[in-house]
Amino acid sequence: MAEAHQAVAFQFTVTPEGIDLHLSHEALRQVYLSGIHSWKKRFVRFKNGIMTGVYPGSPAGFSIVVGSYMAYNKFKQLDPSLGLFTKLGQHIPISRYMSTDSQKIVGGILVGTSLWVTIIMIMRTVLKSLLSWHGWMQERHGSLSWSSRIWMVLVKVFSGRKPMLYSFQNSLPRLPVPSIKDTCERYLESVRPLMDDQQFERMKGLTQDFEKNLGPRLQWYLKLKSWWASNYVSDWWEEYIYLRGRGPIMVNSNYYAMDFLYVFPTSIQAARAGNAIHSIMLYRRKLDRAQIKPLMLLHTIPMCSAQYERMFNTTRVPGVETGRVFSNTLQHVNESKHIVVYHKGRYFKVWMFYDGRLLLPREIEQQMERILADKSEPLPGEERLAALTAGDRTPWAKARESFFSRGKNKQSLDAVEKAAFFLTLDDTEQRYDTKNPVKSLDIYAKSLLHGKCYDRWFDKSLNMIVYKNGTMGLNAEHSWADAPIVGHLWEHVLSMDPKLGYTEDGHCVGKPHPNLPGPQRLQWTIPAECQEAIESSLTVARALADDVDCHIIPFTDFGKGLIKKCRTSPDAFIQIALQLAHYRDKGKFCLTYEASMTRMFREGRTETVRSCTIETCAFVRAMVGDETREERLRLLKLAAEKHQNLYRLAMTGQGIDRHLFCLYVVSKYLGEDSPFLKEVLSEPWKLSTSQTPLQQVELFDLVRHPEYVSSGGGFGPVADDGYGVSYIILGENHINFHISSKRSSPETDSHRFGTNIRQAMLDILGLFELNNKAAK
Template sequence: MAEAHQAVAFQFTVTPEGIDLQLSHEALRQVYLSGLRSWKKKFARFKNSIITGVYPASPSSWLFVVITIIAAMYTRVDPSLGMIGKIKEHLPVSAYLSHQGQNIISGLLFSTILWLALIMTMRYILKQLLSYHGWMYDQHGKMSATTKLWLTLVKIFSGRKPMLYSYQASLPRLPVPHIKDTMTRYLESVRPLMNDQEFKRMTGLAKDFEVNLAPRLQWYLKLKSLWASNYVSDWWEEYIYLRGRSPLMVNSNYYAMDFLYVTPTPVQAARAGNTVHAILLYRRRLSREELKPSRVPGSIIPLCSSQWERTFNTTRIPGAETDTIQHYQDSKHIVVYHKGRFFRVWVYHGGRLLKPKELELQFQRILDDQSPPLPGEMKLAALTAGSRTFWAKTRKAYFRNGKNGQSLELVEKAAFFVTLDDSEQGLRYEDPVNSLDAYAKSLLHGKCYDRWFDKSFTFIVFKNGKIGLNAEHSWADAPIIGHLWESMLATDCFQLGYNVDGHCKGEADPMLPAPQRMQWEITAECQEAIDSSLQEAQTLADDVDFHTFPFKDFGKGLIKKCRTSPDAFIQIALQLAHYRDKGKFCLTYEASMTRLFREGRTETVRSCTVESSNFVKAMMNCNDTDEQRLKLFKTAAEKHQLLYRNAMTGVGIDRHLFCLYVVSKYLGKDSPFLKEVLSEPWRLSTSQTPIQQVELFDLMNHPEYVSCGGGFGPVADDGYGVSYIIVGEDLINFHVSCKHSSPETNAHRFGAHIQKALLDILALFKLDKKDLKK
C-alpha cells in the first residue's frame, strides 16, 4: 500500500558484508518538519502565556519601567524611596558583584516588583469595573452619565491589542444570589402556572426551605465561590451533561445549517476541501490565540473565552456512571466517514496545512474508493448514539486493545470528525417545507450511525455540496460553535472561493500520501451490541417531529420601529403561540449567557411571566381592545428584558437552585422544595442563535448569504424545542422540534401558531404603511 510505504523511514537488509541501511530522505524530512512544527507550537504557546499573563500590561512595558528606574538612579534620584537600598543590603550575591553591579541588580529587581505591582493593580481595578452591571439597566438608546464615565474607565484599563484569553484574569467571579431574592423570584415565576391552592402550597414549601435548610446550603456555596473560579460551571458540566445516561443524539447534541439560499459549489469533494481548510485555519488562529476576545455585541465589554479551549481535538468518553471529556493539545489528522468506511486523513504535509485543492484530492480519493466496509464497520458509530452506560460497557469489552483500540484512539484523537454524506439536503424550491424539515433531521441524527456523536463536533458534507454540523454540548455552549461556523462560511465563500467549474482553486501536490483505511475487527457479539444501540437510536430518531421555516413577513428592522426588544417580541409571541396550541401556559426555558463572569456558561430566563400571561389572556379575550392589549404587551416586554438582564448579571433563579440541590445531596439532606423544583419539566425550551461577527457578511449587497441557523431536539416528551436566529433586518429563521409520540404536540401546527402570533402582535402597533414597506 502506498501509505504504508510512505510511513517507512528506513529499510535494512542483511548481507554477507553486514547490514545495509537504506534511509528514506523524504520520510526523514517529514519527521524533521513535523518536529519543527511541534516546537514552533510549543514556543508560540509559551510566548502567548507570557503575554496573557502580564495583560493589560505588555512585556515591552517591563523594559520601559527598568530603563526609567535605572536612568533615574544615574541622575542621583531615588524613585524607590529607599527600597532599592534595602534590596541592595540583602542581595545574596553582593560579595561577588561590584558596587555598580549591585546597583543595577537592585534597580532591576525593584523595577520588576514595581511592574508586577502595577499589573496587579490594573487588573484589580479592571475586575472591579467589570463587576459593575448598572449599564445593562439603562433605558435602550439612552446612556447615563455614570455609564459613560464607567465605559471610559474600562477603556483606559483594558489595555491594547488583547489576545483571546487576555481578559480571563480580570473577569469577576459569578456572585451567589441571596436566598431570599431567589425564593421571591422563583415564586413570582411559577405564579401564572399554578392555581391559588397550588401556589399557597408551593409558597409554604419555599418558606420552610428558606428558613431551615437553605442557610446551611448557602454557606457551602459561598465558600465554594471564594475558592473556585465559578461556583456553578463544574457542577453544571458534570451533573447536567456528563452524568446523563440517555443518548446524546437528539437529547443533547444540536446542529448548525449552511446558507439558506446559496450553495457555493455542487461538487462535494471541493466543498469539503474548502470548508475543512477554513476550519483548520480557524483552529490555527485559535491555537495561536489570534482570535479577538469575545465581547458583548457592539461594546468593549469582554466576555469569558474559556470555552474555546476544547473546540478541537476533543471527545466525550463514555463511562459506566459518568462520562469524561478528553482534550488533546494537538492533532494532525481528521477521521472521515463515507458509506460505512472510516479513513484517517493527514491535514499536514511538509510541516504545513494541506491546501484546499489538496484536501479536495483527498476527499475525492475517498469518494472514488469502492472497497466495501469491513464486517460491523458500517454501523459502528451507532454505539455513540445509544445509551451511555451501554456504550461504556461495549467500549470496555471490545475496544480496549488490538485494531479496535488503535482505530478508536484515532477517532478520539482526531481534530474533528467528517462525514461525506451520500444524500442530498438543503432547500428545494419545489418543496421548501419538507426539504428543510428533512435537512434538519439529517443534521440532528442522520442515519443514527453516520455521525460520531461523542466528538466535539461532526462536520457533514452532503452529496450536492450542502454542509452542516452536529455538536456535542457538554464541552461548550452553542455561541462557541456559532463563532467557528460564521468564520468558516465567510472564509469559504469570500476568501477561498472556487473555480468556474466548481473545484477548489490552486494546485495539489500529487505525492500526498493517500487517506488510510482504518481497520476494525468486529466480533459477532460486538455486532449485536451495535445493532442494539442502533435500534434504540432509530426509535428515538423516528419519534422526532421537526419543522424548520424562514419567517419573511418582517424582521428585526420593523420590530425596532415598535420600540421593542426583538428577543422580547419573539418570546412573547411564543407564549401566545403555545397558549393557542395547547390552551395552557407552561414552564418556559430561554437560554441566556453568564459569560460576563469567569468560566460562565448559561442561566435560564423564565419567559412565562405574570405579565406575559396577562397579555396572552387579553389576546384571547375578544372583549379587550387593542389599546389594552398593546399596553399589556409593553409591560410584558419590559419584564422580559429585566429578567434577561438579571440572568446575565448573575441574579437568575435556576443555577442557584441547582447548586443548592447539589450541596443538599452531598450533605445527605432531602428537601421537598428543591426536589419538586428540579423535577419540573420545561415543556417549552427556547434559544436564540446570535450572529456574533456581523462584519463578515454584507447582507445589504449580498442578501442571499443568510444563515439558516441551527436547532435542537425537544427537552420534554410532551413539549417543544424552539431555536431561532434573527438574520439581517427582514428575516427570522425558526427550528421547531417535538415528538410524534405525544398527542399534545405537532411541530407544523406550532410553527403556524408562531407565525400568526408574530403577525397579530405587530398589528397591535398599527404602523404606517410606509413603515411596513421593505
C-alpha cells in the same frame, strides 16, 4: 494502500554481508518538518501564556516602566535598588561576585519589575471592580447616561491594548451567589401563572420552610465554594447535567448548525469539504495562537473565553457504572494533526499537514476525492459502529472496555477520539428546495440532528457533514461548550467560503499535490458479540430519531428592523410571540426555558430566563379575548419590560435556576432531602427556547448580499410532550425558526406550532399599525 510505503523512514535487509540499511530521505524530511512545526507551536503557546499572564501589561510596558525608573534614579543620583543589595550584603558577600554598578543595574531591574507587576495587579483589580458593576444594562437601547459613559471610558482605559482571546480571564469577576430570599421570591413569582390558588399556596409553604430552615445551611456551603472556585456553577453543571447522563446524547443533547439557506457555492462534495476543512483548520490555528478577538459587548465589556479551550481534539468518553455512580469524561489532547472521515461505512485517517504546513483547499479536496473513489467494502461491523455513540451510554461504555481497549481496535478508536474533528461525507443530498421548501428543510434538519444514527460520531466535539450535492452542516456535542461558541466557528467557516472561492468547474482554487500520501484506512476487528451491541444501540437510536418531528420556518414577513420601530426588544417580541403561539397551540401556559449567557463572569455558561411571566400571560389572555388594541399594547409593553428585566438579572448572575440547582447538589452531598428542591428540579420545561446570536456581524454584508443568509441551527425537544424552539435573527428582515417535538405525543405538532408562531408574530406586529402610521 500504496501510499503507505512513502511513510516508512527506513528499511533494512539482512544479507550474508551484513545489514543493508535503506533510508528514505523524504520520510526523514517529513519527520524533521513535523518536529519543527510542533516546536513552533509550543513556543507560540508559551509566548501567549506569558502575554496573557501579564495582561494588561506587555513587554513594551515593562521596558517603559523599568527604563523610566532607572533613568529617574540616575538623574536624581538615587540607589535604584532602594537599599536592597546593601541589606543583602549583610548576609551574603555579593561584592565578591558583582561590581557596584552591576548591583545597581540588577537591583534597579528587580525593583522596576516589582513596580511593573504592582501596576498590573492594580489595573486588574480596578478592572474587575469596574466589570462587577452592571448599571449600564438598565439604560435604554441607544442612549447612555453620563455615569455609564464615564464607566465605559474607565473600562477601556484599564482594559489595555490589543487583547488576545484569553487576556481578560484573570480580570473577570466571579459569578455572585444570589440570596436565598431573592431566589425564593423570584421562583414563586415565576410559577404563579402556572398554578391554581391551592397549588400555589402549597408551593408557597414549601418555599418558606426551605427559606427558613435548610436553605441557609446549604447557602453557607455554596458561598464557601464561590470564594474558593472560579465559578460555583460550571463544574457541577458540566458533570451532573451532561456527563452523568446515561441516556442517548443524540437528539437529547447534541445540536446542529445549517449551511447557507439560498446560496450553493459548489455541487462538488470533495471541493466543498476542501474549503470548509481548510477554514476550520485556519480557525483552529488562530485559536491555538489566541489570535481570535475576545467577544466584547458594546465593543467594551469582555466576555469569558474559557469555553473555546476544548473546541477541537475533544471527545466525550463513556464511563462504566461503578456502584451508583456513572460518569462520562471529556478527553482533550493539546495537539492533533489529523481528522477522521466516514464514507459509506469506512473510516479514514487524513493528515492535515504536509511539508510542515497545513494542507491547502485543493490538496484537501484531493484527499476527499481519493476517499470517494475508494471502492473497498466496510469490514464486518464497521459500517454501523458509530451507533454505539448514538444509543444509551452504559452499553457503549461496556463495549468500549471489552472490545476497544487493546490491539488495532484501540489504535483505530484512538485515531477517532484524538482527531481534530470528525467528518462525514454523506451519500445523501440535502438542500433548500424552492419547489418544496417545507419538506426539504425539515428533512435537512433531521439529517443534521441524527443522520442514519450510525454515520456520525456523536461523542466528538464537532461533526462536520458534507452532503453529496455540496451542502454542509455541523453536529456538535454539548458538554464542552454552549452553542454560541460553535456559532462563532461556523460564522468564520461560512464567511471564508466565498473568499476562498471555487474555479469555474466547481473545484477548489489551486492544484493537487503530486506527492501527497493518501488517507489511511482504519482497521477494526469487531466480534459477533460487539456487533450485537451495535445493533441494540442502533435500535434505541432509530426509535428516538424516528420520533423527532423537525420543522424549519424561514420567516421573511419582517425582521428586527420593523420590531425596533415598535420600540420593543426583538428577543422580547419573539418570546412573547412564542407564548401566544403556545397558548393557541395547547390552550394553556407552561414552564418556559430561554437560555441566557453568564459569560460576563469567569467560566460562565448559561442561565435560565423563565419567559412565561404574569405579565406575558395577561397579554396573551388579552390577545385571545376581546380587549381593545390600546389595552393590548399596554400589556405588551409591560410584558416586554418584564422579560428584559429577567434577561438582565440572568446575565448579571441573579437568575434562579442555577442557584437552585447548586443548592440541590449541596443537599445531596449532605444527605439532606428537600421536598422543595426535589419538586423544583423535577418540573418539566415543556417549551425550551434559545436564540442563536449572530456574533460577527461584520463578516456578512446582508444589505448588499442578502442571499448569504445562514439557516441557523436547532436542537431536539427537552420534554416528551413539549417543544424545542431555536431562532436566529438575521439582518433587518429575516428570522429563522427551528422547531422540534416528538411525534409520539398527541399534544404536539411542530408544523401546527410553526403556523401558530407565524400568526402570532403577525398579530403582535399588527397592533402597532405601522402601515397606517407610514401612510399618515
